Amino acid sequence: MVYVAGIDVGSTQAKAVVLNDQAQIVGEAILDVEMNMGTAAQQVFDLVVANAGLTADAIAFTVATGYGRYRVTFGDLQVTEISCHARGATAEFPRTRTVLDIGGQDTKAIRIGDAGEVMDFAMNDKCAAGTGRFLGAASFALELPLSDLGPLAMKATAPVKITTTCTVFAESEIIGHLAKGHRPEDVLAGMHYAIATRCASLVRRVGLTPEITFTGGVSRNAAMVSLLQQVLGTPLNVSAQGHFMGAIGAALYALDHARSGSRQPHVEEVAP
Amino acid sequence: MANTALPAAKADARTTGQRLVNQWLANIHSAPERGQPVAYIFVMGNAVEILRTFDFELVFPEINSLQTGVRKAAPDFLAKAEDYGFSPDVCSYVKADVGLMLSNMEHPSGTHIPKPDIAIASSLCNVYIKWAEIWERHFGVPAFVLDIPGKRFANWQPLPGTPQYGADKRWVEGQLCDLIERCEHITGKKFDPDRLAEVESNVNEMIRLWVEILKLNQQRPAPYNSMLDGLTYIGVLNAWRGTPEGVEYMRLLHDEVAGKVARGEGRVQEERFRLIFSGTPCYVNMRRMVDLFESHGGVFAASDYLTYAAGGLDSSGLFYDPSRPLESLAEVTTLASQLGLSNHFFSHQTLAQQVKEYAADGIVYHGIKSCRTVATSMADNREYVTSRYGLPTLYIESDLIDPRYWSDAQIKNRVDAFFEVLEQRTLKGGR
Numbered sequence: 001m002v003y004v005a006g007i008d009v010g011s012t013q014a015k016a017v018v019l020n021d022q023a024q025i026v027g028e029a030i031l032d033v034e035m036n037m038g039t040a041a042q043q044v045f046d047l048v049v050a051n052a053g054l055t056a057d058a059i060a061f062t063v064a065t066g067y068g069r070y071r072v073t074f075g076d077l078q079v080t081e082i083s084c085h086a087r088g089a090t091a092e093f094p095r096t097r098t099v100l101d102i103g104g105q106d107t108k109a110i111r112i113g114d115a116g117e118v119m120d121f122a123m124n125d126k127c128a129a130g131t132g133r134f135l136g137a138a139s140f141a142l143e144l145p146l147s148d149l150g151p152l153a154m155k156a157t158a159p160v161k162i163t164t165t166c167t168v169f170a171e172s173e174i175i176g177h178l179a180k181g182h183r184p185e186d187v188l189a190g191m192h193y194a195i196a197t198r199c200a201s202l203v204r205r206v207g208l209t210p211e212i213t214f215t216g217g218v219s220r221n222a223a224m225v226s227l228l229q230q231v232l233g234t235p236l237n238v239s240a241q242g243h244f245m246g247a248i249g250a251a252l253y254a255l256d257h258a259r260s261g262s263r264q265p266h267v268e269e270v271a272p
Numbered sequence: 273m274a275n276t277a278l279p280a281a282k283a284d285a286r287t288t289g290q291r292l293v294n295q296w297l298a299n300i301h302s303a304p305e306r307g308q309p310v311a312y313i314f315v316m317g318n319a320v321e322i323l324r325t326f327d328f329e330l331v332f333p334e335i336n337s338l339q340t341g342v343r344k345a346a347p348d349f350l351a352k353a354e355d356y357g358f359s360p361d362v363c364s365y366v367k368a369d370v371g372l373m374l375s376n377m378e379h380p381s382g383t384h385i386p387k388p389d390i391a392i393a394s395s396l397c398n399v400y401i402k403w404a405e406i407w408e409r410h411f412g413v414p415a416f417v418l419d420i421p422g423k424r425f426a427n428w429q430p431l432p433g434t435p436q437y438g439a440d441k442r443w444v445e446g447q448l449c450d451l452i453e454r455c456e457h458i459t460g461k462k463f464d465p466d467r468l469a470e471v472e473s474n475v476n477e478m479i480r481l482w483v484e485i486l487k488l489n490q491q492r493p494a495p496y497n498s499m500l501d502g503l504t505y506i507g508v509l510n511a512w513r514g515t516p517e518g519v520e521y522m523r524l525l526h527d528e529v530a531g532k533v534a535r536g537e538g539r540v541q542e543e544r545f546r547l548i549f550s551g552t553p554c555y556v557n558m559r560r561m562v563d564l565f566e567s568h569g570g571v572f573a574a575s576d577y578l579t580y581a582a583g584g585l586d587s588s589g590l591f592y593d594p595s596r597p598l599e600s601l602a603e604v605t606t607l608a609s610q611l612g613l614s615n616h617f618f619s620h621q622t623l624a625q626q627v628k629e630y631a632a633d634g635i636v637y638h639g640i641k642s643c644r645t646v647a648t649s650m651a652d653n654r655e656y657v658t659s660r661y662g663l664p665t666l667y668i669e670s671d672l673i674d675p676r677y678w679s680d681a682q683i684k685n686r687v688d689a690f691f692e693v694l695e696q697r698t699l700k701g702g703r
Contacts, residue, residue, distance in 0.1 A: 042360055055607070067681055067685065078684055078688075079692065080688045080689040081685075082685075082689035082692070083689060083692045083693075083696075101580075106682075106685075115700060117693075117696040117697070117700060118689070118692065118693045118696060119659060119693070120664065120665065120693075121689060121693075122667070123682075123686065125639075125669045125682075
């Protein structure tokens with residue numbers, strides 16, 4: 001049996017998956033990235049291999065992606081997360097023509113061709129507005145875990161209008177609205193809406209072509225999914241593995257290489 | 273191209289270019305002690321031909337500013353302007369120039385930049401006039417503003433033969449006459465039309481060679497990178513425009529580039545992708561930026577910068593008629609401005625033409641954080657080439673000279689992803 005790994009070392013978290021030669025996930029792992037991306041990459045790799053019930057030498061090929069991809073010194077190849085999210089999204093939703101990935105620091109809109117290839121992409125520039133980091137600021141200001149933000153925002157009855165999407169100023173804006181007596185859920189709904197409109201603009205920049213698949217850590221946020229669908233006026237594909245989509249895409253590239261034999265020291269049998 | 277042997281270049285263009293740049297700076301430095309008048313001018317719409325006839329030493333504050341970036345000294349100058357009260361959003365060329373004023377005009381090249389005897393602005397960039405007003409206040413020298421009409425509407429161009437073109441040309445010519453009067457007053461010299469004709473003949477020859485040099489990069493492999501080597505070429509072209517030295521440099525350069533083409537020498541060892549660069553360079557990190565592309569075998573075969581920054585679109589092949597020098601100067605100035613930086617209506621067509629001529633695989637747009645003017649038309653332009661030609665494009669953003677806007681990891685990520693797109697297309701056999 002051939003096993004491959006995909007490691008996505010992002011700005012906030014390192015994600016990893018192991019696939020078997022049928023492209024099935026046999027292990028996944030996630031860790032927060034702290035000071036050292038290289039250490040985080042090694043730790044998440046060790047963890048995913050253990051979660052898959054394997055040892056490191058069973059992994060025939062490893063592809064690294066994310067900002068920390070060049071820190072994955074044990075990886076065989078680096079591929080950008082743009083290609084990896086596109087690959088992962090089209091593997092699960094083959095009719096995907098647009099991918100929206102909202103990560104911790106970057107938001108990407110990716111246009112996909114009929115053969116699943118990346119045609120174009122747009123990313124936020126020089127500013128973390130409209131990224132997961134903005135929600136991180138909200139989480140900090142409201143002293144709530146990230147996972148609680150979406151469900152709470154969905155309880156809003158009178159969402160406030162958030163004028164800044166600046167992540168640095170978000171905290172003071174939230175505190176300002178709370179001081180004026182707005183309820184946390186209404187402030188949160190406003191923040192989600194601000195991110196959704198900014199991300200929708202990125203999607204339109206590459207051409208809003210259905211089907212749209214929403215990936216990245218923020219795709220787990222139900223309020224964001226709902227608002228994006230509303231703002232874009234179209235349903236979104238959301239995978240239960242959306243958070244791992246970059247790592248899955250990386251692992252699928254790894255599987256290509258393992259199958260083509262570009263490096264397969266531990267491969268005993270290769271699927272046709 | 274046939275592998276014919278060309279005669280070896282007599283002197284090295286690179287060394288000659290460097291010598292000319294040094295000499296130009298030395299001339300500026302020593303102008304006051306030699307009693308030589310000094311003109312401050314911008315790269316576009318500067319009537320340099322008239323100034324040459326009066327023997328002004330030419331100072332290009334844009335080049336002074338970009339040189340602070342190249343020499344890694346920009347942060348000090350930008351900080352001085354910001355400490356003084358300029359917003360970080362203001363054009364970084366302007367701020368570096370203000371920083372230079374606040375540093376007693378001691379440029380990091382070792383040149384003391386003398387105060388101007390005349391300062392000329394034009395309407396070709398919307399910052400020029402305000403910038404010249406800063407000079408007015410600082411040096412107490414009134415600015416001379418050339419109002420050069422460009423294209424006013426989309427899909428409409430006042431071409432020769434139309435009444436509007438005639439009116440535009442007369443409008444420009446009248447201003448050139450005013451400028452001549454001003455120069456006569458400053459220098460005490462009488463305007464010499466024969467000297468203008470001579471300068472124009474030199475410019476014509478430089479432009480003829482420049483157009484050839486640009487065309488040589490249509491060859492595969494491209495002999496030079498338009499966003500690295502090309503930046504040196506236009507520096508010399510601007511500083512020595514209309515002079516015998518400028519003509520000689522362009523000849524050397526042409527022969528050298530033609531020699532590379534004949535020998536099949538490319539800028540990169542293995543040219544895999546031919547790219548067009550749209551926008552202004554990031555002078556503070558241009559080598560790094562070019563490396564990011566060349567490491568993937570991508571070479572900038574062409575760029576719109578080499579056209580509009582070369583004194584206002586010389587590559588369109590606009591030539592002077594030295595038999596009627598002043599009228600011809602007005603005509604070319606009017607037409608060049610229609611194609612210059614401030615015109616956004618037709619830039620997509622120029623770019624689309626370059627895509628064909630240079631067999632480009634993709635276009636890279638470089639937005640400038642402190643210049644919304646050049647970045648504004650990029651969205652439309654990009655949409656046009658993507659939808660019309662299905663050409664892969666990349667948008668990256670940094671600045672002219674402000675290193676605070678250079679985020680290496682972010683830019684590398686985008687460049688890597690762009691090459692993955694290009695690779696995928698190559699594998700599928702498409703463009």
